[in-house]
Amino acid sequence: MPEAMGMIRKSxxxxxxxxxxxxxxxxIAREAARGHDDAPLLPAEIDRxxxxxxxxxxxxxxxxxxxxxxxxxxxxxxxxxTEELRRSIVPFVPPPDSPNLYLLKELCVxxxxxxxxxxxxxxxxxxxxxxxxxxxxxxxxAIKTRAERRDGKWILNGSKMWISNAxxxxxxxxxxxxxxxxxxxxxxxAFLVDRDTAGVTIPSSYPMMGEYHPYAVFFxxxxxxxxxxxxxxxxxFVPITNRLGVRRLDIAARCIGLATRCLEMMxxxxxxxxxxxxxxxxxxxxxWWIADSYQELEMVRLLxxxxxxxxxxxxxxxxxxxxxVKTQATEMLGRVVDRAIxxxxxxxxxxxxxxxxxxxxxxxMRIVEGPSEVHRWVIARNLLRNGLPDLSAA
Ligand SMILES: Cc1cc2nc3c(=O)[nH]c(=O)nc-3n(C[C@H](O)[C@H](O)[C@H](O)COP(=O)(O)OP(=O)(O)OC[C@H]3O[C@@H](n4cnc5c(N)ncnc54)[C@H](O)[C@@H]3O)c2cc1C
Numbered sequence: 443m444p445e446a447m448g449m450i451r452k453s454x455x456x457x458x459x460x461x462x463x464x465x466x467x468x469x470i471a472r473e474a475a476r477g478h479d480d481a482p483l484l485p486a487e488i489d490r491x492x493x494x495x496x497x498x499x500x501x502x503x504x505x506x507x508x509x510x511x512x513x514x515x516x517x518x519x520x521x522x523x524t525e526e527l528r529r530s531i532v533p534f535v536p537p538p539d540s541p542n543l544y545l546l547k548e549l550c551v552x553x554x555x556x557x558x559x560x561x562x563x564x565x566x567x568x569x570x571x572x573x574x575x576x577x578x579x580x581x582x583x584a585i586k587t588r589a590e591r592r593d594g595k596w597i598l599n600g601s602k603m604w605i606s607n608a609x610x611x612x613x614x615x616x617x618x619x620x621x622x623x624x625x626x627x628x629x630x631x632a633f634l635v636d637r638d639t640a641g642v643t644i645p646s647s648y649p650m651m652g653e654y655h656p657y658a659v660f661f662x663x664x665x666x667x668x669x670x671x672x673x674x675x676x677x678x679f680v681p682i683t684n685r686l687g688v689r690r691l692d693i694a695a696r697c698i699g700l701a702t703r704c705l706e707m708m709x710x711x712x713x714x715x716x717x718x719x720x721x722x723x724x725x726x727x728x729x730w731w732i733a734d735s736y737q738e739l740e741m742v743r744l745l746x747x748x749x750x751x752x753x754x755x756x757x758x759x760x761x762x763x764x765x766x767v768k769t770q771a772t773e774m775l776g777r778v779v780d781r782a783i784x785x786x787x788x789x790x791x792x793x794x795x796x797x798x799x800x801x802x803x804x805x806x807m808r809i810v811e812g813p814s815e816v817h818r819w820v821i822a823r824n825l826l827r828n829g830l831p832d833l834s835a836a
Contacts, residue, residue, distance in 0.1 A: 447518065447519065447522055450515075450519055450522055450523060451522050451526055453499060453500065454499075454501065454522075454523050454526035454527060455526050455529070456499075457495070457496065457499045457501065458526055458527060458529055458530050461492060461495050462492075462527070462530035462532040462534060463530050463532075465484075465488070465530075465532045466530060466531055466532060466796055469483055469484075469531060469532055469533075470531075470793050470796065470799055471793075473653060473799070474793065477649070478649040479649075480609070480647040480649070480655045480657075482610070483533055483653055484532065484533060484534060489534070492534050493536065493537070493565070496534070496536040497536075500513070501523065501536045502536055502537075502565070503537075503538070503563060503564065503565070504519060504520050504523055504536065504540075505517065505519065505520045505540055505543065506538065506543065506563040506564075507547070510559070510560060510563045510564075511560075511563065511564055512563060516750070516753075516754035517540075517688070517691060517749075517750040517751075517753035517754045518747060518750040518751060518754060520540055520691075520692075520695070520750070521691060521692075521694075521695040521698075521746060521747065521750045522695075523536075524692060524695035524696060524699065525695045525696075525698045525699040525702070526699060527699065528695065528696040528697075528698075528699025528700050528703075529699045529700070529702055529703045529706075530703070531700075531796045531799050531800060531803070533653055536565075537564075537565030537568070538562050538563055538564075538565055538568075539568075539569075539692075540688060540689075540691075540692055541571075541685050541686070541688045541689035541692060542562065542569050542570075542571060542615065542685070543562065543563060544685060544688045544753075545571075545615065545672075545681060545682070545685040546558060546559045546562055546563075546569075546615075546672075547559065547563075548673075548681060549632070549672050549673040549681060550672070552669070553669060554634060554669065554672070557634075558613060558634055561612075567612040567613065568607065568610055568611045568612050569611050569612065569613050569614065569615060570605055570606060570607040570608050570610075570611040570614050570615070571605070571614070571615045571617075571682075571685070572602040572605045572608070572614045572615065572616045572617070572635075572659050573585065573602070573617045573682065574602060574603055574604045574605070575587060575600070575601065575602055575603055576601070576603050579603075579604070580812060580813060580816040582617075582626075582682075582683075583625055583626035583630075583679070585600075585617060585618070585619060585630070586600055586619065587599070587600025587601065587602065587616070587617070587618045587619065587661065588600055588618055588619050588620075588622075589618035589619070589620050589631060589633060589666070590620075591620075594667075594668075595665050595666065595667055596620075596633065596665075596666040596667070596668075596670070596671070597663055597664070597665060597666075598616065598618055598633065598635070598641075598661045598663075598664040598665075598666055599661055599662065599663060599664070600618065600660075600661055601658065601659065601660045601661065602616070602658070602659040602660075602661075603648075603656075603658050604648065604656040604657075605656050605657050605658070605659050606654070606655075606656045606657075608637075608644050608656070608657035608659050609644050609647070609657055611637055612636065612637060613634055613635060613636050613637060614634075614635045614637060614642075614659065615632055615633070615634060615635075615672060616632065616633045616635045616659075616661070617630055617631070617632050617633075617678050617682055618630070618631060618633060619631075620675060620676055621676060624676065626679045627679075628676045628677065629676055630676065630677075630678045630679050630682075631671060631673075631674075631675050631676055631677075631678050632671070632672040632673055632678035632681070632682060633666055633670050633671060633672060634670045634671075634672050635661075635664065635666065635670065639664055639665075639666075640664070640665070641661060641662045641663050641664035641665070642659065642660070642661060642664055643659070643660045643662070644657050644658065644659050644660075645658055645660060646658045650806065651802045651805060651806055652799070652802040652803040652805070652806045653799075653803060654803075654806055654810070680759075683761060686764065686811060686812070687753075687759075687760030687761055687763070687764030688753060688760065688764075689764075689811055690749075690760075690764035690765070690767055690768040690811060690812075691746065691749055691750055691753065691760075691764070691767065693767075693768055693771065693772065693807055693810075693811055694742065694745075694746040694749075694767040694768065694770075694771035694772075695746060696807070697742070697771035697772055697774060697775040697804070697807065698739065698742060698743050698746060698771065700775055700779070700800050700803070700804065701735070701738075701739050701742075701774060701775045701778040701779070702739065703796070703800070704735070704775075704778045704779045704781075704782035704797065704800060705732070705735045705736060705739060705778060705782070707782055707786070707795070707797070708728075708731065708732055708735065708781065708782045708785045709732060711782075711785050711786055712728050712729075712732060712785060715785075722785060728785060731781035731782075731784070731785060734777075734781075735777070735778040735781055735782075738774045738777065738778065739774060739778065741770070741774075742767070742770050742771045742774045745763075745766060745767050745770060745771075746767050746771065748763070749763040749764065749766075749767050761820060761824065762820070762821060762824045762825075762831070765812070765817035765818075765820045765821050765824075766817075766821060768811060768812060768814075768817050769814045769817040769818060769821075772804065772807040772808045772814065773808065773814060775800075775804040775807065776801075776804050776805065776808065779797060779800045779801045779804050780801065782797055783797050783798065783801060
């Protein structure tokens with residue numbers, strides 16, 4: 443790991459300790475108090491203050507290219523920064539959110555650059571991705587939302603489900619079927635849809651386990667012009683699944699950060715808590731929790747860094763690696779947080795500590811962005827079709 447990465451890690455760690463960790467107790471209380479409401483867990487004024495502090499600490503536009511006003515760091519720096527930020531449960535993300543940035547950077551052309559890409563890259567505009575539907579989650583190719591050609595326009599009809607941040611977005615990246623015969627093989631198109639466009643409504647949200655609160659989004663005869671097509675007509679599927687590949691890098695980095703926090707807490711607890719005249723650290727059961735957690739964490743970390751390096755190298759297809767890191771990272775977090783909770787006994791399941799919050803987040807992460815079973819299926823299908831990857835080209 444280059445020296446610069448160590449410095450970035452150190453400065454984010456200081457920011458997390460100074461500015462995020464003190465907010466955790468309030469966050470836990472706010473989450474418990476909001477019930478079914480979709481109130482943000484970080485109120486706007488706190489989010490704004492954190493954004494200012496993050497900007498001062500150099501945590502801004504991390505992987506935005508320099509020519510777009512960003513810092514031009516690569517995917518690895520983004521992973522290291524996300525990892526460190528997620529040693530805290532405070533859901534602060536310095537804009538912009540990476541996965542949509544990759545998609546917009548790859549596909550925006552002409553006036554889309556000024557209208558969407560640049561304001562997004564500088565944190566002025568927020569976006570969300572609207573792919574899943576009631577009958578099409580893992581099986582995204584089964585979506586029914588249609589965009590039909592009428593009088594030189596695209597007319598969008600349908601509904602999306604589970605869309606994160608929809609109400610807080612300025613625009614959405616919406617995937618629709620434009621050719622019923624071809625569907626995922628040349629018949630699905632992505633559109634840039636402003637949230638305030640006539641016919642777009644966000645009627646309800648879904649309260650969920652953990653901090654998540656996605657939305658339903660409806661499209662009723664929404665009129666779009668050609669300038670709102672993102673990428674090529676009919677060819678949304680590969681860039682969108684690649685966007686999900688980058689997203690998986692992000693999720694893995696979050697899991698590494700949260701698991702690191704759990705492991706640190708477990709070590710401290712083992713070294714300080716005595717029962718029956720001995721420290722927990724002297725019990726082999728506890729030692730094995732710590733040893734296994736560390737090994738599993740480090741394996742996931744290396745796998746994740748390799749994927750980041752491939753993204754930086756400019757590889758175009760991350761589906762195999764993305765599925766691996768997503769599955770391994772989310773399942774690793776589940777095991778590590780469970781051991782940490784056990785090591786703390788009653789305190790572990792109380793809201794005095796962040797562990798029960800992390801356990802709930804970790805559980806959701808095994809479903810969002812594709813359940814583990816689907817990722818295992820993707821990995822197996824890839825290997826069965828193509829054989830093992832060529833390591834000399836790795
Ligand atoms: C918190 C949260 C936020 C989300 N945010 C967004 C968002 O911003 N935008 C968006 O478009 N979507 C979003 N989603 C949707 C998410 O991507 C889907 O929930 C996910 O892909 C799973 O789809 P599903 O819920 O329809 O489950 P289904 O596809 O119905 O699957 C149900 C279960 O069946 C099993 N299964 C399915 N297929 C297979 C298979 N081939 N082999 C073996 N087992 C299988 C799995 O165990 C799976 O958990 C979000 C979801 C959550 C939970």
